[in-house]
Amino acid sequence: MTINRQWIFDHNPEAQITPDVFRWTETALPNLHPGDVLVRNRVLSLDPANRAWMRGRTYREQVLPGQVMHGFTVSEVVDSTVEGFAVGDIVETMGGWQDYAALPAAQLTKRDGTVALEHLIGVYSITGLTAYFGLFDVGQVRPGDTVLISAAAGAVGSIAGQLARIAGARVVGIAGGPEKCAWLTDTLRFDAAVDYKAEDVGEAIRAACPAGVDLYFDNVGGQILDHALRAMNQNGRIVCCGAVANYDIGGQPFVSPLLPGVLVSKRLRMEGFIVLDHLAKRATAEDRLRQWIASGALHATTDISDGLATAPEALIRLLQGGNRGKMAVRLP
Amino acid sequence: MTINRQWIFDHNPEAQITPDVFRWTETALPNLHPGDVLVRNRVLSLDPANRAWMRGRTYREQVLPGQVMHGFTVSEVVDSTVEGFAVGDIVETMGGWQDYAALPAAQLTKRDGTVALEHLIGVYSITGLTAYFGLFDVGQVRPGDTVLISAAAGAVGSIAGQLARIAGARVVGIAGGPEKCAWLTDTLRFDAAVDYKAEDVGEAIRAACPAGVDLYFDNVGGQILDHALRAMNQNGRIVCCGAVANYDIGGQPFVSPLLPGVLVSKRLRMEGFIVLDHLAKRATAEDRLRQWIASGALHATTDISDGLATAPEALIRLLQGGNRGKMAVRLP
Numbered sequence: 001m002t003i004n005r006q007w008i009f010d011h012n013p014e015a016q017i018t019p020d021v022f023r024w025t026e027t028a029l030p031n032l033h034p035g036d037v038l039v040r041n042r043v044l045s046l047d048p049a050n051r052a053w054m055r056g057r058t059y060r061e062q063v064l065p066g067q068v069m070h071g072f073t074v075s076e077v078v079d080s081t082v083e084g085f086a087v088g089d090i091v092e093t094m095g096g097w098q099d100y101a102a103l104p105a106a107q108l109t110k111r112d113g114t115v116a117l118e119h120l121i122g123v124y125s126i127t128g129l130t131a132y133f134g135l136f137d138v139g140q141v142r143p144g145d146t147v148l149i150s151a152a153a154g155a156v157g158s159i160a161g162q163l164a165r166i167a168g169a170r171v172v173g174i175a176g177g178p179e180k181c182a183w184l185t186d187t188l189r190f191d192a193a194v195d196y197k198a199e200d201v202g203e204a205i206r207a208a209c210p211a212g213v214d215l216y217f218d219n220v221g222g223q224i225l226d227h228a229l230r231a232m233n234q235n236g237r238i239v240c241c242g243a244v245a246n247y248d249i250g251g252q253p254f255v256s257p258l259l260p261g262v263l264v265s266k267r268l269r270m271e272g273f274i275v276l277d278h279l280a281k282r283a284t285a286e287d288r289l290r291q292w293i294a295s296g297a298l299h300a301t302t303d304i305s306d307g308l309a310t311a312p313e314a315l316i317r318l319l320q321g322g323n324r325g326k327m328a329v330r331l332p
Numbered sequence: 333m334t335i336n337r338q339w340i341f342d343h344n345p346e347a348q349i350t351p352d353v354f355r356w357t358e359t360a361l362p363n364l365h366p367g368d369v370l371v372r373n374r375v376l377s378l379d380p381a382n383r384a385w386m387r388g389r390t391y392r393e394q395v396l397p398g399q400v401m402h403g404f405t406v407s408e409v410v411d412s413t414v415e416g417f418a419v420g421d422i423v424e425t426m427g428g429w430q431d432y433a434a435l436p437a438a439q440l441t442k443r444d445g446t447v448a449l450e451h452l453i454g455v456y457s458i459t460g461l462t463a464y465f466g467l468f469d470v471g472q473v474r475p476g477d478t479v480l481i482s483a484a485a486g487a488v489g490s491i492a493g494q495l496a497r498i499a500g501a502r503v504v505g506i507a508g509g510p511e512k513c514a515w516l517t518d519t520l521r522f523d524a525a526v527d528y529k530a531e532d533v534g535e536a537i538r539a540a541c542p543a544g545v546d547l548y549f550d551n552v553g554g555q556i557l558d559h560a561l562r563a564m565n566q567n568g569r570i571v572c573c574g575a576v577a578n579y580d581i582g583g584q585p586f587v588s589p590l591l592p593g594v595l596v597s598k599r600l601r602m603e604g605f606i607v608l609d610h611l612a613k614r615a616t617a618e619d620r621l622r623q624w625i626a627s628g629a630l631h632a633t634t635d636i637s638d639g640l641a642t643a644p645e646a647l648i649r650l651l652q653g654g655n656r657g658k659m660a661v662r663l664p
Contacts, residue, residue, distance in 0.1 A: 052593070052597075057597075058593075058596075058597040059596070059597045059598075059599075218592065221591070221592045221593060225592060238592075240592045240595040240596050241596065242593075242596060243592050243593040243596065246589075246593055252589050253589055255587040255588065255589055255591050256587065256591075257578075257584050257585055257587055259553070259587050259588075259591055260550065260553045260557060260570075260572045260575050260602065260604065261384070261390075261553060261574075261575035261578055262604075263572040263602060263603065263604030264390075264391070264572050264573065264574060264575065264604035264605070264606065265384075265389075265390040265391045265604070265606070266391075266604065267391075267603075267604050267605055267606055267609060268603070268604055269601065269602070269603040269604075270592065270595060270601070270602045270603070271595065271599075271600070271601040271602070271603075272592065272594075272595030272596035272597070272598065272599050272600050272601075273596070273599055274596065274597070274599055277599060
């Protein structure tokens with residue numbers, strides 16, 4: 001009998017998550033009902049939003065104790081009751097933290113099986129598309145803009161910064177530690193990097209952005225957002241992509257005391273978005289990402305953890321800023 | 333000798349302003365240099381922003397101790413060195429808290445002297461234009477929207493709410509006290525009013541906006557903004573017009589702990605503006621405001637205090653929410 005190994009979300013942590021928030025279990029394969037497709041998860045995406053889902057309803061339902069932990073996956077069809085999905089097809093779906101899932105065909109999107117799986121979970125998936133639509137559609141980046149990006153060494157930030165550079169902007173990334181900062185400037189060709197762990201962040205942002213900030217791509221919220229608000233130019237734009245500073249904590253988060261007055265005095269636009277609303281334009285976006293990858297203009301980095309068993313510690317590492325680029329778990 | 337009576341801004345208050353923040357003085361008329369126009373102030377506008385100017389640099393310079401208190405005025409030309417400005421002309425300018433000011437002609441905008449002065453300081457001036465551009469250009473109100481407005485009995489709020497009603501929206505105003513709330517619904521024909529002094533504000537907003545809030549016109553920030561964020565619909569817009577809750581206080585203001593995460597999960601756009609950026613379209617806006625006033629669709633209320641001596645107490649009353657409609661001081 002084939003075993004389905006699963007991580008169950010056990011309980012909602014009061015502050016930072018710890019490994020005991022997840023419980024390992026092994027069960028039988030799910031039954032396949034008409035209309036369902038059985039998939040084997042090949043790569044599991046780890047995203048800061050995973051932590052937000054535990055806190056309550058966001059743009060999607062809350063993950064509840066007792067459920068298999070929710071997660072975005074690239075998966076392979078191993079059995080199918082539905083025409084159009086054949087054994088061996090590669091799909092993206094919410095396969096969850098487990099080996100196998102039986103899912104209605106409507107929840108699957110077929111992908112090109114010839115593309116490397118880590119690219120399918122990263123640059124050609126929600127990660128790359130979030131950077132693309134956030135920067136171009138929401139942020140409306142323009143050549144000559146100074147673009148500031150938080151969590152710049154993360155999955156979305158590292159792509160968003162490179163896309164801003166491609167668009168002719170001056171790009172400044174904020175990341176934790178000298179290695180990440182050097183990686184941003186040396187490998188990803190950011191114009192400057194700010195180490196939020198080492199420097200007076202406000203001072204360092206001012207030094208790195210002598211002409212002020214026109215566009216701030218915010219993945220973190222909290223104290224860094226406060227610094228960015230102080231550095232914003234008149235008529236600046238803030239793309240709200242995530243607020244990871246507020247996800248993995250107990251108690252009340254820090255919120256900039258400048259809000260909302262500074263939005264008035266500097267005429268700022270602050271706008272949140274969810275990539276799922278923009279997927280109608282996905283084909284164009286992916287096509288361009290592919291061209292930039294092919295030309296070497298865009299560098300897509302993945303931080304892969306091996307084996308389903310490593311998922312909890314990998315998520316904890318992600319939330320503590322320990323990753324570089326797209327973080328994912330490869331299932332054997 | 334003609335005397336110029338003035339209110340000098342004496343010192344920056346640590347918390348709520350008190351009358352001793354201003355110092356009365358009497359001086360000689362200013363000298364008129366070539367290029368200057370001498371005006372006598374006829375109506376002095378009182379605005380929550382006056383208090384923000386004391387706290388630091390905003391969209392304009394800070395008012396500094398020892399200066400004549402800054403203020404927007406409708407004034408009459410009494411002497412001129414400049415062609416195009418004749419004695420008797422009515423102008424708008426930053427005449428300040430005094431009887432007379434000598435100002436460069438470039439700082440004056442000529443107005444129609446046949447219109448009632450209280451309308452020139454109110455609906456046809458920054459007040460009415462702020463409501464107009466905030467609601468239509470920034471907020472992009474649409475028929476069927478539920479529009480929530482804070483400080484709805486104030487100068488900008490009372491006009492913004494009526495404009496939203498004219499645009500086919502359902503309009504809910506937030507104001508302090510049963511009299512103001514009754515005035516909003518009975519005289520200004522808002523669809524509903526929420527008394528923030530009497531009710532559980534969050535509960536009352538939910539009851540008054542059963543379909544949620546599509547557009548929030550925010551004049552106050554603080555706790556009310558937090559309630560509004562909870563009531564916003566997906567893809568809602570927040571027009572940041574002012575943050576009076578944060579102006580007249582000591583210490584740190586309350587800021588919603590939902591920021592910025594809720595902007596992401598609900599895909600909200602939050603945008604600040606200053607009316608001065610929109611004046612290129614002023615003629616069209618004023619023309620429409622005039623037609624709505626003439627047809628009776630728009631009701632412009634002024635709360636006039638008599639005599640320059642009353643300016644400090646009138647500003648204090650404004651900041652405590654004691655006014656109804658546009659607050660101004662008439663100079664004899």
